[in-house]
Amino acid sequence: MVGCLYNYLVLIGNVYLLSFSIIFMTSKCFFYLFNLKYQVTKISFKCHINTNIQLFAMLHFHHDLGNIVYYGERDTPDSALNDIIIIIPQWLIYIFRLVITVKNPSDQWAEFRSSWKKLDEEGLLEERLLRRMWQKFLEKFEALLQLMQKFDLLCVKTRSTLYKQTTGTKSDRLFYVPSLLKKNEGDEMVSLDKLAKSKNTAVFYVDFDGFLPEGLYYRLVVRIVHWSQQRKLDEGYDPRLFYQQVKVYIDQNHDAIIRILPEKRSCIQVVIYRLKIGGKQLKPSPSVCKELLQLIKENLLDIGHKWMKRVDFNVCVLCNVCPEENLHLHKLKECLVSTPRCGLDDGMDTCKVRRLFGKDNRNQAFQDTAVQGNSNVPWFLRPLIGVYKDIPSPILPFHIMTEVCVLLDPPQPRANDWRSVACKVGYDCYISYIMNMMKSPTMCVMHGWSEKGLSMDDFKDCMTEINRHDVVGLIEEHLKL
Template structure:
């Protein structure tokens, strides 16, 4: 309207809108069909629109009266993170902002706050809005991790400085739900489980303090045993999650630093204490090596391996290498083991003291050289015992 009054051509108006949008004076998204005719001159207007749904939804319960269905919709939003269009209509109409529904929903979708699930038979839409989940009851964990499920591998994405904003986790979850619209999701506060029907496996994403924990689950149907998922499917899922995480961090919190890691089981960690040579605090997360096959604990300086990491970082090259190693060992007599890796594979397991002693006796008969044993010298009493016993032999 102002452009026409100033006798500006449409192209000139669009250039002016783009300029003022880029410098932050207005909001105008010409590339989005639902928003191309909307120009937001006052950001506070948009914030107030968001507040109607995000901060006032729980307050609308007292206005519902005998409308049991709407009460159930609010409970579903706060318990499972599912937002029904019918509830949006009611809340906006009650606040005399119903004409702004398209703008509200599209802006929330654009900023990775919501994503559409699917239309129901009545034509009304439904969305995931996980950031509004309020209940975190004690039994919620069993919903995400059923008792009959099997965990095949776990991976942690650790954020340096032990700082992971809650909003970033939910934005990542929303982007993953957009990425896999065919997946079946179960969402609770700080946790979610996604089922991939084609690949027939589940992945869980949980926020644990400053870490995002990823796990692969198999849940048997009835009494049938569910086979573990194929490594290439797991690796593809991990790549896409990391890809979405890069986008979320770059867009909303570009100064955050994170890395893939596993939880160390050695006894040298003091949770909350500053890590040596790092601007980070210890939560037992240890970064993976460059080849993603092992880690070296910064506390004990011990190397350790997690054989299940190969499922997350599966490649054709590693698959071919594994086949070659398997073929080369078939029919051949075992002539020894890698003493360093094997020893710490054993000592890092959750063994009793008696079991550790038995394992040490076993390893002493496997041709571990004194040179190899000398590299194991550590503050750990059990490892020192192995070293001095070897030296005397």
């Protein structure tokens, strides 16, 4: 006991000795030092901090205290963020302000006029313009870009038209920056406004009780745009961004509009609609509605936990009893279990709300017209008709696959879970169906992996692309035994 306490005190002393060494070393530096990680590693050995676990623990400890800014992680050794330690956090504001700012036309560089126009009208930032903004820091361009993505300020356009038409070099990348869009009452935005008021849509609201920081909304949009693009990797579906409004892809039959409600600035409106078939507007699928609702709630909770802890919200639906001039919202969770009263004698009709967002129809996706007939459903996705068989994955031993399922089954805010695997093999249109199955979704998708002729190395590459290095490490660790 005494020995453990002694070792603990020695470790604490070493951490503080290293901390004072860092502060002393950087007191003569500018606001930041990109190569500080190398010096810190050298000093740590002198302070008897000999393992990466102790070094990362110390750096994250000072990050939590607010002394430094550090987002490196042990499980992502190749990340550029591992080598950046920012001593003066205010320097980040300077870096972000070079991008998230409004420039007068006279201050815009002439050779980038077309790039500025694309940024103002479409919310798309070309990499060549971003490199011009950060021309003093090109040595660590990728690290700064990862910082912007870490703060949900932008996301990469996965498949851009510009990228396809050119040689495919990195300088052709495009980035969505929704916070830089300017107000524009275009024809397409007006048509989206009419669609949002259609009866054959599923609409819910996220009410922030009088105060909605615009930064929170834009961070949510960045995450949803990233998620939407992952759903359609093969065909390169492009989200449409407008001022405080975005239109995104959900699946082959559904799209969604997410916007700040013009009549109530502290409220986000989410409209889910189905594509027209034969000129008719069909009703949206309940499984799709519940999936998007859950995704938005998870992301808002995560954003609030990381950046805005005091901001609270409620998911609501519009009252369908009161006249238009007195319209108000009811909490969704109350509508799912009871009938809200409006006035003395009226009660809100909640049948539609319960059908779209309730839990009473688990097999809706199977019955949905988006999957018509058993013949259109892959064989490994048919447990309800007795075709499903529990067989080991052909590319990995079964005991490894079970551990992979534990990691990939839980939904992630950025959809870097089993859903990305489904998109990779072209089963993104069945994601809603798989979610309603009583099986591990990862195992179900992996049963179809070999049908595409994909190997274990392809699976590891897929995991690397979506930043799931924990899965790659698990596979490599087991295969070495």
